């Protein structure tokens with residue numbers, strides 16, 4: 568199973584194993600990772616699953632869709648070039664070891 572690390576704004580890292588094909592958001596929410604809310608359930612309609620993907624792990628991720636791009640303009644924390652919606656990233660074995668930073672605020 569792919570391994571994902573969520574790094575909190577405090578620097579605390581939470582490492583977990585995700586079922587292949589699940590989204591970053593689902594993996595975080597089902598494991599109680601602080602700071603990932605996932606209010607809309609993964610419909611790209613709330614932006615409360617905002618994460619910053621570390622540049623060294625950005626390769627091979629799905630492209631940002633138009634819906635995701637629009638929602639990324641609505642994030643509470645600043646949008647950067649590393650910003651993604653966790654619910655729009657399906658985790659595959661090729662993403663094993665991915666590290667993402669959790670923003671300081673989501674709502």
Ligand code: FES
Nearest residue numbers: 609611613614654
């Ligand atoms: S869970 Fe709502 S946009 Fe990702």
